[in-house]
Amino acid sequence: MKIRIFLSFIILSICGLCGCDNLLHDVYNDITQQxxxxxxxxxxxxxxxxxxxxTSDGGCIVAGFSNADISSLNGKSPINNYTSDRDMxxxxxxxxxxxxxxxxxxxxxxxxxxxxxxTSDGGYIVAGYACADISTLNGKSPINSYSGSSADMFxxxxxxxxxxxxxxxxxxxxxxxxxxxxxTSDGGYIVAGCTSADISSLGGQTPVNSYSSGYDMxxxxxxxxxxxxxxxxxxxxxxxxxxAVTQASDGGYIVAGYTNADISSLGGQSPVNSYTSGNDMxxxxxxxxxxxxxxxxxxxxxxxxxxxxxxTSDGGCIVAGYTMADISSLNGKSPINNYTSGNDIxxxxxxxxxxxxxxxxxxxxxxxxxxxxxxTSDGGCIVAGYSTADISSLGGQTPVNSYSTGSDMxxxxxxxxxxxxxxxxxxDSGNDYAWxxxxxxxxxxxxAGYSTADISGLGGQTPVNSYSTGSDMLVVKLKGDGTIVPQx
Numbered sequence: 007m008k009i010r011i012f013l014s015f016i017i018l019s020i021c022g023l024c025g026c027d028n029l030l031h032d033v034y035n036d037i038t039q040q041x042x043x044x045x046x047x048x049x050x051x052x053x054x055x056x057x058x059x060x061t062s063d064g065g066c067i068v069a070g071f072s073n074a075d076i077s078s079l080n081g082k083s084p085i086n087n088y089t090s091d092r093d094m095x096x097x098x099x100x101x102x103x104x105x106x107x108x109x110x111x112x113x114x115x116x117x118x119x120x121x122x123x124x125t126s127d128g129g130y131i132v133a134g135y136a137c138a139d140i141s142t143l144n145g146k147s148p149i150n151s152y153s154g155s156s157a158d159m160f161x162x163x164x165x166x167x168x169x170x171x172x173x174x175x176x177x178x179x180x181x182x183x184x185x186x187x188x189x190t191s192d193g194g195y196i197v198a199g200c201t202s203a204d205i206s207s208l209g210g211q212t213p214v215n216s217y218s219s220g221y222d223m224x225x226x227x228x229x230x231x232x233x234x235x236x237x238x239x240x241x242x243x244x245x246x247x248x249x250a251v252t253q254a255s256d257g258g259y260i261v262a263g264y265t266n267a268d269i270s271s272l273g274g275q276s277p278v279n280s281y282t283s284g285n286d287m288x289x290x291x292x293x294x295x296x297x298x299x300x301x302x303x304x305x306x307x308x309x310x311x312x313x314x315x316x317x318t319s320d321g322g323c324i325v326a327g328y329t330m331a332d333i334s335s336l337n338g339k340s341p342i343n344n345y346t347s348g349n350d351i352x353x354x355x356x357x358x359x360x361x362x363x364x365x366x367x368x369x370x371x372x373x374x375x376x377x378x379x380x381x382t383s384d385g386g387c388i389v390a391g392y393s394t395a396d397i398s399s400l401g402g403q404t405p406v407n408s409y410s411t412g413s414d415m416x417x418x419x420x421x422x423x424x425x426x427x428x429x430x431x432x433x434d435s436g437n438d439y440a441w442x443x444x445x446x447x448x449x450x451x452x453x454a455g456y457s458t459a460d461i462s463g464l465g466g467q468t469p470v471n472s473y474s475t476g477s478d479m480l481v482v483k484l485k486g487d488g489t490i491v492p493q494x
Contacts, residue, residue: 040450041483042490043103044432045470046457048478049076053095055479057122058442058454064101066444066452067130068481069122071095072110080105080471085168086144088112094119094134094160095479098168103470103483107168113138117160121187128166131195133187136160136175144170149232150209153177159184159199159224163232172232178205182224186250191257193230198251198261200224201239209234214296215273217241223248223288225261227296238296242269246288250315252323256358258299259292260323262315265303273298278360279337281305287312287352289325291360300360306333310352314379316387321358324387326379328352329367337362342424343401345369351376351416353389355424364424370397374416377455378443385422390443390453392416393431401426406488407465409433415440415480417453419488428488434461438480451484465490 047053051074058068072095075088079097086109093112096119100106111117115138122132139152143162149172152158158177161184165171176182180203187197201224204217208226215238222241225248229235240246244267251261265288268281272290279302286305289312293299304310308331315325329352332345336354343366350369353376357363368374372395379389393416396409400418407430414433417440421427432438436459444452457480460473464482467490484490 040448040485041101042450042465042485043467043470044461044464044480044482044490045099045103046473046478046480047079047097047105047471048072048474048476050074050475052477053479054456054477055454055481056120056441058444058452058481059123060444060446060452061098061124062128062447064447065099065106066446066481067122067124068097068099068454068479069094069119069132070479071118079108082107085109086111086170090114092116092118094132094162096122096130096132096164096168097479099481103481105471109164109168111143111162111170112136113140120185123187123189125163125189126193129171130164131187131189132162132164133184133197134160135183140173143173146170146172149174150234151175153179155179156181158182159197159226161187161195161197161228161232174228174232176208176226176234177201178208179203185248188252190227190253194235195228196251196253196259197226197228198223198248200247205237208237211236214238215240215298219243221245221247223261223263223290225251225259225292225296236296238292240272240290240298241265243267249313252315252317254291254317254323255319255321257294260315260317261290261292262312262325263288264311264327269301272301275300278302279304279362283307285309285311287325287327287354289315289323289356289360302356302360304336304354304362305329307331313377316379316381318355318381319385322356322363324379324381325354325356326351326376326389328375336365339364342366343368343426347371349373349375351389351391351418353379353387353420353424366420366424368400368418368426369393371395377441380444382419382445383449386420386427388443388445388451389418389420390415390440392439397429400429403428406430407432407490411435413437413439415453415455415482417443417451417484417488430484430488432464432482433457435459446483449486451486453482453484454479456480466492
């Protein structure tokens with residue numbers, strides 16, 4: 007406290023001398039007012055969070071699944087009850103990490119939420135998949151019916167209180183998974199995933215780009231009421247999987263994933279950067295009508311997978327995933343931080359035309375994977391995933407919070423040029439994985455994933471909600487400098 011008072015005096019004195027009081031007051035407020043906390047969300051089964059998004063009230067929305075009932079969570083009861091097997095689990099947290107509400111969404115079979123986002127009306131859009139029909143949900147019937155195949159994309163619109171506004175299935179005779187959803191500027195939604203068979207018609211529409219073979223990427227544009235505006239396949243002779251989608255600054259869409267075979271032409275375009283071998287990252291830019299503007303491969307001699315993409319203010323995008331071999335040059339560029347060994351996190355910045363602006367490796371002697379990236383308000387980005395071994399130094403920095411054991415969550419802040427600003431480990435005696443990261447309303451960062459063991463103290467804090475058993479959802483709120491400290 008005395009240190010804070012002293013810092014306050016120094017900052018205010020400097021403000022008076024140089025006339026930059028607005029800037030320095032903002033800096034001081036960022037340091038002192040940002041919240042940090044962590045919480046477990048789970049019951050007797052396996053509970054995993056795959057997605058988190060900050061909300062306009064300073065809290066966040068979390069989505070994933072549970073394979074057992076949770077009759078009470080942080081003193082609350084579910085809006086919609088657990089059904090059986092595996093259900094989508096959606097949890098709304100307030101700014102202090104307490105449960106505002108939670109709900110199950112499911113069928114008699116396997117249902118999993120992969121992505122969630124707050125919508126412009128204050129509600130939420132959820133995307134994932136269902137392996138059985140749901141004829142009614144919260145008194146609603148689906149806009150588009152279940153196909154009857156092994157799995158359909160499953161999209162649910164919730165209102166601000168967690169009630170179902172509408173839901174729809176998207177699929178055909180094959181297996182159809184949705185991995186990502188993003189709200190669009192016209193009030194609708196863009197969904198991306200993969201399918202194992204052709205869908206000749208969907209919601210009364212025919213595809214912009216035809217199905218090829220095996221697993222193809224699929225991207226579906228929905229209007230605000232959940233109706234299909236258009237859809238398109240993106241693929242070739244191999245296995246093509248879209249793991250993420252975001253709206254670009256020009257109103258188009260950027261899709262990211264991976265493929266294990268060359269695609270010499272896509273939607274009449276040739277790739278910006280050529281396919282190499284094995285699994286390559288693939289990033290596709292679509293215009294607002296779903297036609298291909300450009301696409302590019304990013305990879306080397308090993309396995310290269312992208313799990314996440316976010317648009318950037320310069321019209322480009324940032325892509326994150328992992329690689330299993332060195333890439334000494336990419337699109338004529340050299341890496342900012344060198345490859346180490348085994349699995350390394352790889353983060354790539356692309357410009358508006360799909361050219362590589364920079365790329366960097368983030369890793370150590372263990373297995374290091376990134377599952378999520380988010381552009382940040384300072385022009386940089388935040389990357390999250392996991393690491394199975396200590397990294398004592400990364401890009402000239404040392405960790406804010408030390409590595410523990412097994413798999414730890416790892417979160418890395420990069421500046422606009424791809425340099426490491428800070429990084430931190432989050433974990434304890436179990437295995438801890440980060441699947442999603444998002445910048446919070448106060449400038450800090452939200453990380454969501456799961457832990458297989460209790461974490462009794464993280465940054466000197468105790469959890470808002472205690473660990474239960476097995477795998478629990480784990481949500482962590484960091485300050486803007488990567489710290490998690492006790493609240494005064």
